[in-house]
Structure formats: structure tokens, C-alpha cells
Amino acid sequence: MTRQLSFLLFAFLFFFSTNSFAKELPAVLAARAVSEDASEAAAAISELRAQGPVGLQSLLEANREAIDQHVANPTLKSTSDWLRITTALDGVSQQKDSYLSGLYWYTNLSDARRAATIVGKPILSLRLLGKLTDELSCANSRFFRTVLYSNATVAQSLRERFVLHWESVRPVPLITIDFGDGRKIQRTITGNSIHYILDSEGRLLDALPGLYGPTAFLAGLADAETVFQQIRASQPERRVLLLNTYHRNQINKISIAWLKDIQQSGGRAPVGVSIERGQNGEALRVMPLAVSKAMTETTMLRSMTAGSEELGRITDEAAWKKIAALHRDETKLDERSITLIRRQTHALPDAAKSLPALLRQFQELLALDTVRNEYRMHTKIHAWLVFDRTRSDVAAFNEKVYAELFITPKSDPWLGLLPSDVYTGLENGGVVGK
Numbered sequence: 001m002t003r004q005l006s007f008l009l010f011a012f013l014f015f016f017s018t019n020s021f022a023k024e025l026p027a028v029l030a031a032r033a034v035s036e037d038a039s040e041a042a043a044a045i046s047e048l049r050a051q052g053p054v055g056l057q058s059l060l061e062a063n064r065e066a067i068d069q070h071v072a073n074p075t076l077k078s079t080s081d082w083l084r085i086t087t088a089l090d091g092v093s094q095q096k097d098s099y100l101s102g103l104y105w106y107t108n109l110s111d112a113r114r115a116a117t118i119v120g121k122p123i124l125s126l127r128l129l130g131k132l133t134d135e136l137s138c139a140n141s142r143f144f145r146t147v148l149y150s151n152a153t154v155a156q157s158l159r160e161r162f163v164l165h166w167e168s169v170r171p172v173p174l175i176t177i178d179f180g181d182g183r184k185i186q187r188t189i190t191g192n193s194i195h196y197i198l199d200s201e202g203r204l205l206d207a208l209p210g211l212y213g214p215t216a217f218l219a220g221l222a223d224a225e226t227v228f229q230q231i232r233a234s235q236p237e238r239r240v241l242l243l244n245t246y247h248r249n250q251i252n253k254i255s256i257a258w259l260k261d262i263q264q265s266g267g268r269a270p271v272g273v274s275i276e277r278g279q280n281g282e283a284l285r286v287m288p289l290a291v292s293k294a295m296t297e298t299t300m301l302r303s304m305t306a307g308s309e310e311l312g313r314i315t316d317e318a319a320w321k322k323i324a325a326l327h328r329d330e331t332k333l334d335e336r337s338i339t340l341i342r343r344q345t346h347a348l349p350d351a352a353k354s355l356p357a358l359l360r361q362f363q364e365l366l367a368l369d370t371v372r373n374e375y376r377m378h379t380k381i382h383a384w385l386v387f388d389r390t391r392s393d394v395a396a397f398n399e400k401v402y403a404e405l406f407i408t409p410k411s412d413p414w415l416g417l418l419p420s421d422v423y424t425g426l427e428n429g430g431v432v433g434k
Contacts, residue, residue, distance in 0.1 A: 026048075029058065034063070041088065044088075045088050049094075053104040055092055070343075071099075086098075086099055095145065096135060096137075097149075104164065105165060106166075107167065109165055109394075112125070113201060122225060123202065124158065124164050124195055125165045126144070126166040126167070127167055127398050129141075129169055129170055129173075136188050138188055139191065140191070146341060150339070150340050151214045151336060152335075154218060172188045173189050173191070175187055194406075197221065198394065199228055204394050204397060205227055205228055206224035208220045209377040211369040211373065212369070212373060213331030213370045215331070216330055220374075227243065230246075248304065250378075255284045255307040255311065257375075259275065259311060261323045261371070262323065264326060265319065266322065267315075267319055270311065272286060273285070273286055273307060273310050273311065304383045304387075305383050315375075320368060324368040324371050328364070331366040332363065338359065341355075341358070341359065341362075380405060384400065
């Protein structure tokens with residue numbers, strides 16, 4: 001061996017035995033990611049992004065002091081230094097306000113599948129209007145960032161138990177209100193979001209439609225994670241059987257909880273609907289239920305959802321509010337979520353004075369959305385995941401959800417905002433552009 005080769009080998013072994021490279025590179029990238037040089041920062045952000053969750057963690061740790069300051073004092077002025085930090089964090093994580101959540105999101109399902117296969121975890125796949133990185137993504141996804149992803153317990157659970165992925169279904173419609181004196185308000189209008197729970201290969205297990213409070217969201221994830229563990233080593237036929245049993249049991253469980261809530265809030269069960277107790281626990285019974293001799297997918301689907309349909313007929317707006325009141329404690333916001341709300345609202349008129357009322361009203365809305373989405377929408381999704389032929393294709397199933405559950409089909413480019421039977425008094429209904 002030549003002297004030059006010996007020297008190179010010694011240098012190589014010394015270099016890695018001291019582990020200096022492993023310690024220095026993330027720190028160097030983290031420093032460059034918040035550089036005042038935009039091109040240098042962009043390159044470092046891209047490299048950290050390519051490192052996956054490890055890259056995000058490096059950036060978070062490098063800026064821990066500044067992050068902790070802004071968490072503790074949400075009304076601190078956003079200096080240029082802080083804006084560069086949040087820009088870098090959001091770029092690596094692909095989620096706005098990631099300084100609170102610390103969550104890494106894949107934006108390509110194939111990449112998420114590869115990661116999930118390596119770590120042996122299920123995938124939580126969010127579908128939304130707009131982008132999770134944008135201030136003006138659809139309302140539900142903005143509330144997810146506040147209520148769920150910023151929540152310390154939820155964020156920890158997502159980091160430890162799932163591989164995260166999001167995908168935009170279509171752009172979110174924006175509306176601008178111009179007061180004519182320089183003041184403008186910009187908001188999003190319409191749109192909905194859904195979290196799919198997939199196995200490591202990207203196959204559908206369950207879905208949580210719309211907005212849920214933290215407790216209900218974690219409970220839904222735990223149920224889906226349990227079935228993921230049950231089926232991960234199963235043969236295809238056994239897998240289908242276990243999944244179908246799971247979805248049937250979940251419909252029964254949700255419908256019973258709905259009926260009990262109706263009764264607890266002062267309502268009465270619809271005629272023919274009752275709870276039976278047997279060796280296998282409680283079961284919702286709907287009588288009389290006419291069963292067709294022709295056992296098609298449609299008739300079986302109706303049979304599975306008969307209980308929830310009957311309960312839906314007697315649950316009006318007043319009843320929903322009473323039911324939501326029973327679950328208000330389950331939708332309580334944690335301090336990190338409130339931190340984000342404080343930061344976003346502190347510049348509004350009378351912000352400090354109006355914050356308690358704002359939080360109370362928002363939590364009431366959250367409780368209402370939680371029970372409606374679980375009782376009305378989730379039961380339908382469970383039934384579709386037993387019978388619908390699109391259940392093996394998450395993209396096709398998502399189109400069904402947006403068309404038939406959210407009533408915003410892909411075939412309608414106007415998302416229901418341009419009905420042909422409504423007169424506006426405007427030329428071409430107010431449509432401008434293409």
C-alpha cells in the first residue's frame with residue numbers, strides 16, 4: 001500500500017470515528033436554510049427536505065430558542081430573522097405553521113409508501129382544496145393546522161405512529177371583499193378535507209371526513225391503527241374479511257353512540273330503532289326492516305346504513321346542538337392551539353377582550369362539526385368501504401367522497417357556486433375570465 005493510500009485510509013477512518021461529519025452537516029444546512037442569501041437558503045431547504053423527518057428535526061433543534069420564544073409569546077413581532085426561520089421550517093415540512101407541529105409531510109404518495117414500508121407504519125393521507133403550505137388553503141385544512149397538528153398530544157401521536165402525506169384535490173376558491181377605501185378582506189369559500197388512513201402499501205383502511213376535535217380524531221386514528229396491525233400479515237382473503245367485519249362493527253358502534261346521545265340530550269329514539277344486548281355486546285336493531293330477496297350491493301348498503309338513516313331523520317339543527325354540547329369537553333383546545341389563535345388574531349380590533357368569546361364560539365363549532373361528521377358522514381364511508389368497488393383505489397374513492405359526500409363533484413368546475421336556477425342580476429351571473 002502506498003504512503004498516499006495509507007494516509008487517505010487513516011484520514012477516512014479518523015473522520016468517521018469522530019463522527020464530525022454526521023454532527024456538522026445538519027448544523028451547516030440548518031444555518032444555511034435561514035440565510036439572508038435567498039438562493040443559499042433555498043438550496044439548503046431543498047437538501048433538508050430530501051433528508052426527510054431527520055432534516056426537519058435538525059432545523060427545529062437549530063432554531064429551538066427562537067421557536068420557544070414565539071410559542072411562549074405569540075404576539076411577538078415577526079422579525080426578518082423569524083420570517084426566514086418559519087419559511088425554512090414550512091419549506092422542509094411542507095406545512096404552514098410547522099414551528100408548532102414539527103410534522104413532516106410527504107407530497108408524493110409513492111414516497112410516503114416507501115417510507116411507510118421501511119418503518120412499518122400506516123399512512124395518514126390528507127386530501128384538501130389548495131395546499132397545506134398556503135395561508136389560504138380550504139377552511140377545514142386551516143382548522144386542522146390549529147386544532148390538530150398544533151395540538152401537542154396529536155402532533156406527537158402523528159410523528160410517532162404514522163407516515164404523513166397530503167395531496168391537493170383542486171385549487172381552493174377565493175373571495176375578496178373590497179370596501180372601496182383601501183380595506184379588503186380575503187377569504188376562502190366552500191371546500192372540504194378528509195384524512196385517509198392507508199396501510200403501508202397505500203391501500204384504504206378508514207377515513208375521517210372533515211373536522212374533528214382532538215379527542216375524537218385520536219380515537220378514530222387508534223381504531224384504524226388497530227385494524228392495520230390486525231391485517232398487516234394477513235392473506236388477501238383474510239384481510240378482506242377482517243376489514244369488512246371492522247367496518248360493520250364501526251357502523252354499529254357509531255349508530256349506538258348516536259342513539260344514546262339523542263336520548264341523553266332529551267330526544268326519543270325513532271320508532272322501530274332500539275339497542276339489543278347479546279353475547280357479543282350491544283347491537284342496533286331496526287324493525288321492521290324490509291329485506292329484498294335480491295341481495296344486491298345497493299340493498300345490502302341500505303341495510304347497513306338503515307340505523308343511521310333513521311337517526312338522521314330525527315336529528316334536526318336543535319338536536320345537533322344539544323348532542324354537540326355533550327361532547328364539548330372532548331373538543332377542548334390545548335395551549336399550543338390557543339397560541340396559534342392568539343398570534344393570528346391579536347391585531348384585530350378588541351382582540352384581547354373578544355378572545356374568550358372567540359374561543360368559546362370556535363369550540364362550539366368544533367363540537368358540532370365533530371358529531372355531524374362522525375355520525376352522518378363516517379357511517380357512510382364505512383359502508384362504502386365494504387361494498388363500493390372504488391375502495392381498492394384511494395384516488396377513485398376520493399372522487400366519490402367529494403362528489404357524493406361533500407357534494408363538490410369534479411365534474412362541476414364551479415363547486416356549486418354557480419347554480420343555473422339562481423338569478424343574480426349580473427351579466428353572465430357575475431362570471432369574469434374563462
